[in-house]
Amino acid sequence: MSAQRAPASAPLGVVILCHTALHRVAAVVRFWLAASCPVVLHVDRAVPEADLQALRAELGAQPLLRFGPRHRCDWGSWGLVAATQDSAALLLDDFPDVTHVLLTSGSCLPLRPVAEMLATLQARPCVDFIESVPVAHGEWILGGLGEERFTLYFPFNWRRQRWLFDRAVELQRRLRVARRVPRPLVPHLGAQWWCLTRATLGAILKDPARPHYERYFRRTWIPDEAYFQTLARLHAAEIESRSLTLVKFDRNGRPNLFYDDHLHLLRRSECFMARKIWPEAAQLYDFFLNNRAAKLDPVPPEPARIDRYFELAAAQRRDGRAGLYMQSRFPREDASRVKSAGPYSVFWGFDQIFADFDYWLGQVSGLRVHGHLYAPERVQFHGGAKVWHGALSDAAAIRDYHPRMFLTNLLWATRGERQCFSYGPSDHMDHELDWFMATDMNARLSMITGAFALSIFRSGQTGPELIARLTEAHKREQEFLAILRSRWAVAEIRIHGLAEALGAPQQVLGGAIEGVADAPARAIHGWPALRSLDGFDAFVAGLSKQGLPPQLRKDLTL
Amino acid sequence: MQRRCISAMLSEQPPWLDRWFSLRMSLKAHRLSLRARLRAGDLTLLRRGTWARDAILLFCTIRNEIERIDWFLRHYRGLGVDHFIFIDNASTDGTGELLRAQPDATLYTTAASYKAARFGQDWITALMDRHGHRHWCLVVDADELLIYPHWPARPLPALTAWLTREDLPVLPALLLELYPKGALGAAACPPGADPLAVLEWFDAGNYTIRHKPLLDTLLIQGGPRARMFFTQTPERAPTLTKLPLIRWRRGYAWANSTHSILPRGLNRVYSRDGGEGISGALLHTKFLPTIRKKSAIEKQRGEHFGNAPIFDAYYDALAAGPRLWTPASTRFEGWQQLEELGLMSRGGWA
Known part of the structure; x- marks a missing residue:
């Protein structure tokens, strides 16, 4: 197997396991060869012979290049370990100058010049860079089995024979199968991609107990994440438990791909390698293989920025943005913690008691306060606008087509600005909307019950319909109250009677605008004037004679 | 106190009803496949x-789109569409001849009624069964330009590879209607020019969504047309739900234009657990200057709506050259926006 005359080489050798995108692999191989790093290329046995010949032809005769004995490398199979063992052995035998062996895949891309990597390795020549975490700590695994990887048998392929795999695991759990880990091994897990010293790797490959260990690992699950990680703990002088290869896993535990638009992130990585690269990411391959960074201003490493980018994407997939309803996010009622995009205040009856309530509230809060958003004729946006943020229309029919979404759209489009509006029995009330607000923790509902009678009183209307109108409005108010008093209501709710509000108007109003308008602004603008109530007592007394229902009479007596 | 309303909000239905809907819809799928x-x-x-x-295939039924077709081909070639399959519905403005000369297009022609073919969906379903089996397929109209997250830095093959890996057979998109700042028909857009240079504006947030349990789909309505032409009858406003990118399999059938598909499970493109699924947007270039003539x-x-006469007023309003722009309109900047x-x-898809 060994060459006649060992060619001189750099002290770093590279094993590359590949199965697709062979033209990219060739480019990476040339990168290593150009720096005199010997390469052993393992091409999956599933790759057609013609493709392999094309790759050989493309690379040509290279004194520092070897092709390792081919194995079939299914995901998580023993073949991956066997391929690594054979290729690494070939590398160590053929190139005596090699002191470190780097294991990479065909979709890995070097991020920095070889010289930098050599300097790092030579600064601490006895250190093995291999992620190796005791299985008992468990944190490392994203989905899938933990300790059972080492205590059960896995005769079936997880990807292709999922049903059999699951049944086999179930059966063994029921039978309480517990394989014993060969002594003195302590199971460790870690990423497949490592950089080991000749001493450690040689000790692993030449361990007299290797056949014994292999028999065991062949039937564990995903041995490529465990074999070298466990054995390195036995043989290494000093382990640094981190990989030199940057990998960002998604929520299913699979590596995210890097594309051309990730270039600015990859430049800020501290790692020497990155995986997986999308094979068509021509810009990335060009940039890093030709060391284009040399001509640009250096960027300081910011690995946290890379982490944050992928964490944000993961959070968006997992939790979504609160209050967003769209074609790919339509949460169930109980799915997300918050149902709307931001806090809002709803005032019930306040505009009947206080003169120019909307205007005054706008003055003291600095907010654009709406009128009755659900008024029957049209939406009373702030300032009588015809359209509002997000191009929301003031047409009543459009709003009434979906009252709840009208509100969620408004809150989404005005994120960052608290929405304030009036609501009451004279509006187009909607059962679904009422429930939504009551069960939304962003809502603050301040009510003065019975205030609707003031608007009817001021309409100057007389006659028998009057009592019918009052009764109807009262009924709607009662229904709304019942929702607010249900045990599902989580909104911030304040309910005051009419007499109470008129007796202590500043107290009631102060509570309703607490946190919305601050004290200095209120001190400047003062309290709003009370609207006139002259004749209201007589109005109620007159109605009582005509047969006002007693409950309503009680609510309206000041 | 009943809490029925809250679950009704999202049409939570009992499992047996769900199964019944699935059964009904699978029968319908067979019927539609046969019909196609x-x-x-x-x-x-x-x-x-x-x-x-x-190959990534694009299917499109087309009629008299000579002013859009150049940019359309350019946009989708740029995305990475490998082959176009057109159905020319009796164009008279040279669209057919132009398409026939394209090296990467297959061309069918028909003079039959678009409406009788369920607004072209029977033709499309039939051709997708014939050519699209196991392919990633785009199904769009000539006035629809697909964009998606990371466009244009990442071409379509990157997206389809990711969707395949995530086991997602469909990419949903909102039909986003673009309009000019002035009156419709005022600014010219010569053939081959970027329509987005004229149509720069859109409505950012006036869309309503209803869940339709029978097809398990989301009915999205809103946008400038709802705001301008359907203020009294918003329920008639056009549907903006679209499923433009799909990994086709024989036996699938478009149920209602490209708004919904059978089997029913494919319509579940939205996440219900609070997270966000992946989605794109179809930029609608309907409101180019020719809209006025075309509306007439x-x-x-009367080939475009089920109950055509009801929409006469809508066509009249469009033909009059209205102004869709408002101070609350948003100018299009890109996918990040x-x-x-x-x-x-x-x-x-990070």
Whole structure:
């Protein structure tokens, strides 16, 4: 197997396991060869012979290049370990100058010049860079089995024979199968991609107990994440438990791909390698293989920025943005913690008691306060606008087509600005909307019950319909109250009677605008004037004679 | 106190009802597939191209789109569409001839009624069964330009590879209607020019969504047309739900234009657990200057809506050259902007 005359080489050798995108692999191989790093290329046995010949032809005769004995490398199979063992052995035998062996895949891309990597390795020549975490700590695994990887048998392929795999695991759990880990091994897990010293790797490959260990690992699950990680703990002088290869896993535990638009992130990585690269990411391959960074201003490493980018994407997939309803996010009622995009205040009856309530509230809060958003004729946006943020229309029919979404759209489009509006029995009330607000923790509902009678009183209307109108409005108010008093209501709710509000108007109003308008602004603008109530007592007394229902009479007596 | 209303909000239905809907809809899928096969007789093949096994195909029914077609081809070639399959519905403005001359297009032609073929969906379903089996397929109109997260830095093959890996067979998109700042028809857009240079504006947040349990789909309505032409009858406003990118399999059938598909489970493109799924946007270039003339013609033909006469007023309003722009309109900037506005989402595709 060994060459006649060992060619001189750099002290770093590279094993590359590949199965697709062979033209990219060739480019990476040339990168290593150009720096005199010997390469052993393992091409999956599933790759057609013609493709392999094309790759050989493309690379040509290279004194520092070897092709390792081919194995079939299914995901998580023993073949991956066997391929690594054979290729690494070939590398160590053929190139005596090699002191470190780097294991990479065909979709890995070097991020920095070889010289930098050599300097790092030579600064601490006895250190093995291999992620190796005791299985008992468990944190490392994203989905899938933990300790059972080492205590059960896995005769079936997880990807292709999922049903059999699951049944086999179930059966063994029921039978309480517990394989014993060969002594003195302590199971460790870690990423497949490592950089080991000749001493450690040689000790692993030449361990007299290797056949014994292999028999065991062949039937564990995903041995490529465990074999070298466990054995390195036995043989290494000093382990640094981190990989030199940057990998960002998604929520299913699979590596995210890097594309051309990730270039600015990859430049800020501290790692020497990155995986997986999308094979068509021509810009990335060009940039890093030709060391284009040399001509640009250096960027300081910011690995946290890379982490944050992928964490944000993961959070968006997992939790979504609160209050967003769209074609790919339509949460169930109980799915997300918050149902709307931001806090809002709803005032019930306040505009009947206080003169120019909307205007005054706008003055003291600095907010654009709406009128009755659900008024029957049209939406009373702030300032009588015809359209509002997000191009929301003031047409009543459009709003009434979906009252709840009208509100969620408004809150989404005005994120960052608290929405304030009036609501009451004279509006187009909607059962679904009422429930939504009551069960939304962003809502603050301040009510003065019975205030609707003031608007009817001021309409100057007389006659028998009057009592019918009052009764109807009262009924709607009662229904709304019942929702607010249900045990599902989580909104911030304040309910005051009419007499109470008129007796202590500043107290009631102060509570309703607490946190919305601050004290200095209120001190400047003062309290709003009370609207006139002259004749209201007589109005109620007159109605009582005509047969006002007693409950309503009680609510309206000041 | 009943809490029925809250669950009704999202049409939570009992499992047996769900199964019943699925059964009904699978029968419908068979019926529509059969119907499509019969309707395929309408089509005459004029030019047949070839494509690879993993090619991304684009299917489009087209009629008199000479001012859009150049940019349309350019946009989708840029995305990475490998082959176009057109159904020319009796164009008279040279669209057919132009398409026949394209090296990467297959062309069918028919003079049969668009409406009788369920607004072209029978033809499309038949051709997708014939050519699209196991392919990633785009199904769009000539006035629809697909964009998606990370466009244009990442071409379509990157997206389809990711969707395949995530086991997602469909990419949903919102039909986002673009309009000019002035009156419709005022600014010219010569053939081959970027329509987005004229149509720069859109409505950012006036869309309503209803869940339709029978097809398990989301009915999205809103946008400038709802705001301008359907203020009294918002329920008649056009549907903006679209499923433009799909990994086709024989036996699938478009249920209602490209708004919904059978089997029913494919419509579940939205996440219900609070997270965001991936989605794109279809930029609608309907409101190019020719819209006024076209509206008058379409009113005459009555080929576009189930109950055509009801929409006469809509066509009249469009033909009059209205101004869709408002001070609350938003100027289009790119996919990041649309994602920020919640009109599309990367849904975990980092």
